[in-house]
Amino acid sequence: MASLIDTQRKDTKKQLTGVANSSAQGMLQSRPFVMQSKNENQIQQHDLKTSLMQAERYGHHLDKIQPAGILADTAVQTKLGTKQLPKSNTAELPQAQDGIIQGVWVNYKNGKVGYDWGKDNKDSNRPSDNHVWMDDKEFVTFKNAGKRRPSNKWTDKTTGVNYYSDDGQNFFTDKEKKGKPVTFKDTSNLLDRRRSDRHGQKDPISLYDVTTYKDAKNREKTGDAMEHDHVTAGESMKHRVDKENNDSFEITDSKRKHSFKGNGIEKGKKWAYDNAPSIEIRGKDHPEGNDHQDYTPTWGKGRQYNEDTAIDNNQTSLKRKRPDMDAELPGVAFERDTDTMLNETHKLGRGKDDSLKQLGAYRYLYRRQIKLDNISPDSPAYKMTKGNPLANKNENGGVEYTYQPGKTQGQLLDSMFLQHSQKRLSTPLGIKNPP
Structure with missing residues (x-):
């Protein structure tokens, strides 16, 4: 995976913007029946390179989208829309505007879900014929199905990288939330995948579990x-x-x-x-x-x-x-x-x-x-x-x-x-x- 990183200094603050590019079976014989480099102050906060490697596993095409803004010790300005996603994944989602990514193209590989985020569901944007479009709410409903455990997962739709947050304000790159949090200045392209209906394996069994x-x-x-x-x-x-x-x-x-x-x-x-x-x-x-x-x-x-x-x-x-x-x-x-x-x-x-x-x-x-x-x-x-x-x-x-x-x-x-x-x-x- 290739990445391009530009750094600039302004008023003693470092401003970082990045554009990451990522590209995301024969006949089996059957016999008969017989990201980025780390700033000194960011080492414990956000290893974007590791996160992007995670995204690459899911087949995200990062060359078609823009990265969302992240605030750590330094201010990072996003170029995407400013309308905030609601904190409940059951609420209505914003309409497409100002670069807000509205859904995902989904495909299957041995049952594993691969996906490419997109601003709309036009056929011209379909990665291939074996992809189907889901809007944000549909995707959350589909991906959470069957699982009995609670979740505090959020997905950055510009990179496909997953973060973990209980309050929707402080985000971590690990489920255990042991490192310092990453703060997003703009959460328009963060998809809330939390599950408030689950508390653990001891919950009573439910339909489709x-x-x-x-x-x-x-x-x-x-x-x-x-x-x-x-x-x-x-x-x-x-x-x-x-x-x-x-x-x-x-x-x-x-x-x-x-x-x-x-x-x-x-x-x-x-x-x-x-x-x-x-x-x-x-x-x-x-x-x-x-x-x-x-x-x-x-x-x-x-x-x-x-x-x-x-x-x-x-x-x-x-x-x-x-x-x-x-x-x-x-x-x-x-x-x-x-x-x-x-x-x-x-x-x-x-x-x-x-x-x-x-x-x-x-x-x-x-x-x-x-x-x-x-x-x-x-x-x-x-x-x-x-x-x-x-x-x-x-x-x-x-x-x-x-x-x-x-x-x-x-x-x-x-x-x-x-x-x-x-x-x-x-x-x-x-x-x-x-x-």
Whole structure:
């Protein structure tokens, strides 16, 4: 990453302005089934070079935007707008003016959110076809979804660098706030991502929370009418541990890793079931419907006993009951379950706010599964090409998965999340989806 730094002296004060420039998968074979330099007075206050390296990881294009003003021991004048962002991320945001950045172009890479900040959503400003526009409030709603911990995060939209502040006045570059604070003279381009609705992991479980199944059970409240849904299914996790212990996988996958970073083998099936990630969804007696029963492809024995078929790159066919097949192909199982849930519930018109929270939570769940090695995004891709995943066995249930040459499972999942983002972002927040 290149950076250009100019320094000037005026009236014994140092004034610093900076312009930073930053630029922000092949076919996997599947076999058959057999910133800146520091001033002396700023060393403990703000290491912008480190911060910009953080921004670079997220793919921010800093050559298209101007940096916001920062006050440390010296005064730094911003060239951006002067209208202040409200301190609550639920309030209305200012209209585009005087260089205020109004939103972000979002894309996906193995479920990780990459983003480029922009002043407007004109197609001419779209970085590429696989980006979708979110305004500030939509982005905060989406990014906070699924997470159970409180947050004091703010993002500088001119650089993509994150800061941490409880009061919206004193900002720190570290979550622990051990260093001296950085003060912004103008906060127009600081995005408030704080969460006043969360106080810690001991909070009761809430809709769309992502946590382990065991933790969700511990945090549930009697009568909350919600279910802790494994995605992929808990039964498939048990089958997978058996396959790992016995080395009995039938679908060859050179990218496969041991679940839970090997802990599944060591600690057994019950441990894997309890510690697998789950997402909180509407269940029996919920006033808005039973999403768990109605839209989960692994709900009940009628669906779990379906026999699904996978056809590999040599056109060899394997048929197994759903939990067993899901253990073989956890990535495609995750795509099937998530895509089905998002498609079916979107038809219900619960509004964009609910829809974005749901989408963001499933995206966060996907990232959790990757970090645990429960899903390998680099694995050869399979896609559901036939059948109804919600049909029961006595309804001729069972689906078919087909190998996708030259693709990875992660690419297909990223494409799925992008398509659902585009669908959800066509309606303003707070407005019901069109019927």
